[in-house]
Amino acid sequence: MLEVSGVSKHFGGLKAVSQATLSVPEGKIISLIGPNGAGKTTLFALISGFIKPDEGEIKFQGQSIAGRKPHLICQLGLVRTFQIVRPFANLSVAENIAVAAHIWIAKRTDALLKAAEIAKLVGMDGMLDQSAGALTIAGRKRLELARALATNPKLLLLDEVMAGLNTTEVHEIVDVVRGIRDTGVTILLIEHVMQAVMSLSDYSYVLNQGELIAEGEPRDITRDPNVIEAYLGHGAAKRIAAMEKA
Amino acid sequence: MNSRGQLLGLCVLMVILAIGPLLISSGRWIEFLELTLFVAVLGQGWNVLAGYGGQYSFGHAVFFGTGAYIQALLQFKFGWNPWVAMWFAMSGTTLIAAGIGYLSFRYGLRGSYFALITLAFAEAFHVLARSLDSITEGGRGVQLSLNQDPSQAIAEFQFNFAGPFLKTYGFYYTIFIILLITYLLTWLMSNSRFGAQLIAVRENEEAAMALGIDAFRVKMKAICLSAIITSSAGVYYVQKFLFIEPGIAYGPAKSVEALFAPIIGGLGTIVGPLLGSFFIHGVGEVAKEVIVYFVGDRPGVDLIFFGMILILVLAFLPRGLYGLLEMLWLRLRGKHNA
Ligand SMILES: Nc1ncnc2c1ncn2[C@@H]1O[C@H](COP(=O)(O)OP(=O)(O)O)[C@@H](O)[C@H]1O
Ligand SMILES: [Mg+2]
Numbered sequence: 353m354l355e356v357s358g359v360s361k362h363f364g365g366l367k368a369v370s371q372a373t374l375s376v377p378e379g380k381i382i383s384l385i386g387p388n389g390a391g392k393t394t395l396f397a398l399i400s401g402f403i404k405p406d407e408g409e410i411k412f413q414g415q416s417i418a419g420r421k422p423h424l425i426c427q428l429g430l431v432r433t434f435q436i437v438r439p440f441a442n443l444s445v446a447e448n449i450a451v452a453a454h455i456w457i458a459k460r461t462d463a464l465l466k467a468a469e470i471a472k473l474v475g476m477d478g479m480l481d482q483s484a485g486a487l488t489i490a491g492r493k494r495l496e497l498a499r500a501l502a503t504n505p506k507l508l509l510l511d512e513v514m515a516g517l518n519t520t521e522v523h524e525i526v527d528v529v530r531g532i533r534d535t536g537v538t539i540l541l542i543e544h545v546m547q548a549v550m551s552l553s554d555y556s557y558v559l560n561q562g563e564l565i566a567e568g569e570p571r572d573i574t575r576d577p578n579v580i581e582a583y584l585g586h587g588a589a590k591r592i593a594a595m596e597k598a
Numbered sequence: 599m600n601s602r603g604q605l606l607g608l609c610v611l612m613v614i615l616a617i618g619p620l621l622i623s624s625g626r627w628i629e630f631l632e633l634t635l636f637v638a639v640l641g642q643g644w645n646v647l648a649g650y651g652g653q654y655s656f657g658h659a660v661f662f663g664t665g666a667y668i669q670a671l672l673q674f675k676f677g678w679n680p681w682v683a684m685w686f687a688m689s690g691t692t693l694i695a696a697g698i699g700y701l702s703f704r705y706g707l708r709g710s711y712f713a714l715i716t717l718a719f720a721e722a723f724h725v726l727a728r729s730l731d732s733i734t735e736g737g738r739g740v741q742l743s744l745n746q747d748p749s750q751a752i753a754e755f756q757f758n759f760a761g762p763f764l765k766t767y768g769f770y771y772t773i774f775i776i777l778l779i780t781y782l783l784t785w786l787m788s789n790s791r792f793g794a795q796l797i798a799v800r801e802n803e804e805a806a807m808a809l810g811i812d813a814f815r816v817k818m819k820a821i822c823l824s825a826i827i828t829s830s831a832g833v834y835y836v837q838k839f840l841f842i843e844p845g846i847a848y849g850p851a852k853s854v855e856a857l858f859a860p861i862i863g864g865l866g867t868i869v870g871p872l873l874g875s876f877f878i879h880g881v882g883e884v885a886k887e888v889i890v891y892f893v894g895d896r897p898g899v900d901l902i903f904f905g906m907i908l909i910l911v912l913a914f915l916p917r918g919l920y921g922l923l924e925m926l927w928l929r930l931r932g933k934h935n936a
Contacts, residue, residue, distance in 0.1 A: 400808065402804070402807075402808075421807075421812075422804075422807040422808055423807050423809075423810050423811055423812045423813070426807075426808060426809060426810035427810050431808065431809070431810075432808055433808075434804075434805065434808070438802045438804060438805035439801075439802075439805075440797070440798055440801035440802060440805065441801060441802075442801060443797065443798075443801065447794070450794060451794050451795065451797075451798045451806070451809060451811075452809040452810070454791045454794055454795060455809065455810035455811075457791075458791055459791075460789055460790060460791065460794065463791070463794070499805075499809055500808075500809070502809075503809055503810055
C-alpha cells in the first residue's frame with residue numbers, strides 16, 4: 353500500500369532521514385520505533401507531504417506522492433496525526449471532527465452526525481460539546497485520532513498517540529487502534545510504549561540517527577543487538593548478553 | 599451561544615433596525631444610524647477574512663476605495679447608470695482582492711507579514727489614485743453631478759431630491775438592505791463547509807492541511823467574499839456623498855474603522871461588527887459632547903479616547919461585546935434554572 357524507497361532529508365548539516373526504505377502492506381499495523389531525534393516524525397512529514405524529500409521515491413497505492421501537497425495526499429486516503437497535538441482549540445470536539453469529515457461530506461449537518469459517530473468509535477461520545485482547548489492530554493490525543501479517522505483514510509499514520517497516557521488509557525487506545533485496523537484501515541505508527549508496539553504491530557522498523565537499522569517481527573526486534581545499542585548506548589548489547597549468561 | 603441563537607438575536611436586531619427609524623424623525627439620528635450601519639458593513643467585510651479566517655488585514659481600505667472609485671468613475675467618465683456600475687464595482691474589487699490574495703497566500707505570508715502587505719497595497723493605491731490624474735482625477739477627487747429630478751431618484755440611485763419618504767429614509771434603507779444581505783451571506787458562510795474549513799485554517803493551518811483542506815484556496819475564497827462585502831460599502835458611500843478622493847478612499851481611516859468594529863464587537867461572530875459599530879458611534883457621540891464640554895473643541899482628543907477603549911476591550915473582553923453578552927446571558931439562564 354505504501355512504498356518508501358531511498359528517501360533522505362537533511363536540515364543544514366543534519367541528516368534527519370537518510371536512505372529510508374520501508375513498505376506497509378494493506379491491512380496491517382506496522383510500527384516505526386527508535387530513540388528520540390531518530391527522524392521518525394520527519395519521515396512522517398515526508399510521507400504526508402509536509403516536507404519535500406531531497407531524494408527517493410514514495411508511492412501510495414502505486415502512485416508517486418513524493419513532494420505532493422498535504423491536502424492532496426490526504427484526499428488520496430493517507431492521513432497523519434501530529435505528535436504535538438494541534439486541536440482547533442476554539443471549536444468543540446464535534447466541530448473539530450466535523451471539519452475533517454467535510455473532506456467527503458458537503459452538508460454541515462451530515463458532517464456533524466458523522467462526527468458524533470466517529471467520537472463514539474474513539475470513546476469521546478460524552479465530550480462532543482466540550483471545547484477542544486479544554487481537553488486533557490488523553491482527550492487531545494483521542495481527538496487527533498478521531499479527526500484523522502473522519503477523513504475516511506485508507507492509511508493512517510499515528511505519531512505517538514499514546515505518549516503521556518497512563519496504563520489504563522494506553523489499553524483503551526490500543527483497543528481503539530486495533531478496532532480501526534479491523535475496519536480495514538492500514539496503520540503505520542510511531543510509538544515509544546513498547547507494550548503497545550508488541551501487542552499491536554505485525555512488523556516493525558527501527559530508525560536511529562536517520563537510518564533504518566533493523567526490521568522484523570516486534571519480538572525479534574527487541575533482541576536485535578543493533579537495536580539494543582541504539583536505545584541503551586554502545587556496548588549495551590554485550591553487557592546484557594553477559595548478564596544473561598551469568 | 600449556538601448559531602441558531604445567534605441567528606435569532608440577529609433577526610430581532612434586524613427587525614428593530616427595519617422599523618425603529620420610522621419612529622425617529624430627527625435627521626441627525628437617521629444620519630447616526632446610517633453611519634453606524636455603514637461601518638458595520640465595512641467591519642463585516644474585515645471580519646470574514648480576519649475574524650473567521652485569521653488573516654488580519656491592515657489595509658482593508660483598498661477594497662472600500664476600489665469599490666468606491668469604480669462606482670464613481672464609471673458614472674463620471676462614461677455616464678453609466680449607478681445600478682449597473684455597482685456590479686462592476688464589486689466584481690472589479692473582487693479581482694483586485696484575488697490578486698492581492700494570490701500574491702500573499704501563494705507565498706505563505708501570514709500574521710504580521712500579511713498585515714504589512716495589505717497596508718502596503720492600500721498605500722500604493724492611495725498614491726496611484728493621487729497620481730494617475732487622467733484616470734482618477736488625481737487629488738481633486740471625483741465629484742458626481744447631483745440629480746434634481748424627483749422622478750429619477752430611484753433610477754439615479756440618489757435620494758436627495760426624492761419624495762418626502764425617500765428623501766429622509768432612502769439612504770438609510772439602502773445601507774440597511776446592504777447590511778441585511780451581507781450579514782445573511784456571512785451567516786450562510788459560517789454554517790457551510792467552506793466556513794468550517796476557513797475557521798479550521800484560522801485555528802491551525804497545518805492541522806487543516808493534514809485533514810485535506812486546501813488552505814490556499816480557502817483563503818482565496820475568503821478574501822474575495824470579504825472584498826465583495828467591503829466594496830458594497832464603497833458603492834453606498836459614493837451614492838450617498840457623490841464624491842470620492844484618494845484620502846477618503848485609501849487613507850488609513852477606513853482600514854482602522856473596518857477592524858475596530860469587529861474587534862470590539864466580537865471577532866468571528868456574525869453580530870460582532872454591528873455591536874461594535876453601535877458601541878463605537880454611541881460612545882463616540884457621548885465622548886464628543888463630554889470632550890467639548892471639558893476641554894473645548896480639540897480635534898484628536900476623541901482618537902486618544904478610542905485608543906483607550908480599544909485597550910480596555912482587548913484587556914478585559916477578549917471575545918468582545920458579544921462574549922460579554924453571551925456570558926451575561928448564560929449567567930442569567932443559570933440563575934433561572936437553579
Ligand atoms: N524543521 C526542522 N528543522 C531543523 N531540524 C529539524 C526539523 N525537524 C526535525 N529536525 C531535527 O531532525 C532530527 C529528527 O527529528 P524528529 O524527526 O522529530 O525525530 P523523532 O520523531 O524520531 O524524535 C532531530 O535532530 C530534530 O532536531
Ligand atoms: Mg517524533
